[in-house]
Amino acid sequence: MTLDWSIVWESRYALAEGAKLTVMLTVITMLIAIPAGIVLAVMRLSKSRVLSTSSMCFVEFFRNLPLLLVVYWAFYVMPVFMGIEFSAFTTGLVALSLNVSAYNSETFRAGINSIRKGQTEAAIALGMSRGEAMRKIVIPQAWRRVLPVLASTWVSLFKDTSLVSVIAVGELAHVAMQIRSQTFRVLEMLTAMAVIYWLMGYPQAKLVDWIRKKYEVKE
Amino acid sequence: MSADDPMLTSHQRRGADLPPVVVYEEVRKLFGDFVALDGVSIQVNQGEVMCLIGPSGSGKSTLLRCTNALEVVSSGRVIFEGKPLPSNETEARKIRQRMGMVFQNFELFPHKSTLDNVAIGPITVLGMKEGDARARAMKLLDKVGLTDKAGSFPSSLSGGQQQRVAIARALAMEPDVMLFDEPTSALDPETIGEVLNVMKQLAEEGMTMIVVTHEMTFARRVANWVVVFDHGKVVEQGPPEQIFDAPTCDRTRDFLGHLGWNG
Numbered sequence: 001m002t003l004d005w006s007i008v009w010e011s012r013y014a015l016a017e018g019a020k021l022t023v024m025l026t027v028i029t030m031l032i033a034i035p036a037g038i039v040l041a042v043m044r045l046s047k048s049r050v051l052s053t054s055s056m057c058f059v060e061f062f063r064n065l066p067l068l069l070v071v072y073w074a075f076y077v078m079p080v081f082m083g084i085e086f087s088a089f090t091t092g093l094v095a096l097s098l099n100v101s102a103y104n105s106e107t108f109r110a111g112i113n114s115i116r117k118g119q120t121e122a123a124i125a126l127g128m129s130r131g132e133a134m135r136k137i138v139i140p141q142a143w144r145r146v147l148p149v150l151a152s153t154w155v156s157l158f159k160d161t162s163l164v165s166v167i168a169v170g171e172l173a174h175v176a177m178q179i180r181s182q183t184f185r186v187l188e189m190l191t192a193m194a195v196i197y198w199l200m201g202y203p204q205a206k207l208v209d210w211i212r213k214k215y216e217v218k219e
Numbered sequence: 220m221s222a223d224d225p226m227l228t229s230h231q232r233r234g235a236d237l238p239p240v241v242v243y244e245e246v247r248k249l250f251g252d253f254v255a256l257d258g259v260s261i262q263v264n265q266g267e268v269m270c271l272i273g274p275s276g277s278g279k280s281t282l283l284r285c286t287n288a289l290e291v292v293s294s295g296r297v298i299f300e301g302k303p304l305p306s307n308e309t310e311a312r313k314i315r316q317r318m319g320m321v322f323q324n325f326e327l328f329p330h331k332s333t334l335d336n337v338a339i340g341p342i343t344v345l346g347m348k349e350g351d352a353r354a355r356a357m358k359l360l361d362k363v364g365l366t367d368k369a370g371s372f373p374s375s376l377s378g379g380q381q382q383r384v385a386i387a388r389a390l391a392m393e394p395d396v397m398l399f400d401e402p403t404s405a406l407d408p409e410t411i412g413e414v415l416n417v418m419k420q421l422a423e424e425g426m427t428m429i430v431v432t433h434e435m436t437f438a439r440r441v442a443n444w445v446v447v448f449d450h451g452k453v454v455e456q457g458p459p460e461q462i463f464d465a466p467t468c469d470r471t472r473d474f475l476g477h478l479g480w481n482g
Contacts, residue, residue, distance in 0.1 A: 116326070118324055118326040121322070121326070122326035123328075124289065124315065125318075125319075125322075126344055127312050127340065127344040128343055128344055129308075136343055137328055141328075141330050144330065
């Protein structure tokens with residue numbers, strides 16, 4: 001078998017574009033899923049049964065479906081049932097955001113629950129409202145505790161963006177697969193794809209380790 | 220026995236000539252089937268230091284928490300400065316701003332510096348400018364002897380220091396009454412004194428204080444009025460000389476005896 005690595009170099013611009021889209025998908029999804037996760041967690045913990053039940057249903061629904069299915073669902077079913085049609089990129093973003101928001105919600109809920117009740121009581125005893133106590137006292141503390149988990153979610157998300165290639169979003173995996181099928185250079189392209197993902201993912205994983213150490217809760 | 224018992228003549232009590240700050244009328248509090256408070260009627264006068272003593276689980280802390288509506292009474296009334304505590308949360312918040320509370324476990328905010336812990340109440344609740352609130356906080360840290368720790372975070376302070384900051388935090392709201400919930404129970408013996416000294420100083424300045432405590436020496440020396448609780452009821456109340464030197468009730472004698480109190 002002869003290998004022709006030149007195909008990788010020749011496709012460098014297309015691969016770079018794909019990598020750019022992968023990063024964008026990750027960043028934008030997280031920018032949506034962090035506030036959404038906080039809102040869902042606060043809803044879940046609220047005294048209103050309507051709010052907490054609807055949040056629980058959302059979270060349990062999207063957390064227990066394979067992401068791949070959600071991607072297909074957003075692409076094929078959402079336009080039919082809800083009359084909403086987006087570009088492939090936006091559709092991918094919607095699917096990823098739904099999934100990651102559900103995970104982040106559970107992360108934030110655990111974080112908020114880990115803050116002693118006495119902290120809220122101390123804030124309320126000062127005359128703060130429950131909302132102020134949550135915003136000024138509980139969430140800032142919960143935030144530090146959940147940062148390492150969020151960082152891990154980030155790294156998983158970065159790799160999971162490859163799943164939106166199935167609806168032809170031109171991110172790194174899709175680009176690499178396309179070049180593979182056009183040139184039949186399967187081994188070279190899969191290897192190149194692995195190397196690029198790894199080179200981008202490894203520093204992020206190291207960053208996660210560093211965050212984990214820095215914000216570890218010492219009690 | 221109630222506050223208007225003829226045995227307890229009003230001239231014995233500090234602030235008896237002024238309207239009371241807090242009055243509890245037949246306060247009952249249930250947690251499920253458990254009766255935490257069973258018809259408590261007492262009053263707190265202006266400038267008075269009232270110590271609530273009694274065995275664990277006798278209802279002292281619950282009464283304190285009903286005072287600023289952290290717990291809602293099941294029946295009866297808590298009257299603060301002549302008005303019953305409001306049931307609506309927005310109104311209750313205004314009342315809480317006038318009561319400072321100090322907790323057993325300090326509950327300082329660990330993500331904020333000592334100075335910001337003290338300043339956060341005035342900034343968030345009173346809408347005070349940050350500079351003014353920090354200046355007020357600095358004065359209060361000076362009062363509790365901790366100006367050198369203004370920039371430190373709570374985790375680097377000793378228990379006694381943390382509790383002094385917590386007192387300063389409560390004072391920053393310029394409350395009319397201070398509620399202390401076992402303020403020294405979580406402290407190392409060597410730091411209890413510094414907290415009690417700050418409380419004694421506050422009492423001397425005329426602050427109205429309700430103190431749940433197991434520090435009998437403090438109650439004996441600093442309190443103007445002592446209330447003994449057992450099973451959610453007031454078993455005896457009176458000036459400290461009566462409670463500690465000549466208790467009229469067997470239950471009080473038992474309780475003090477168990478603590479090894481011998482005057």
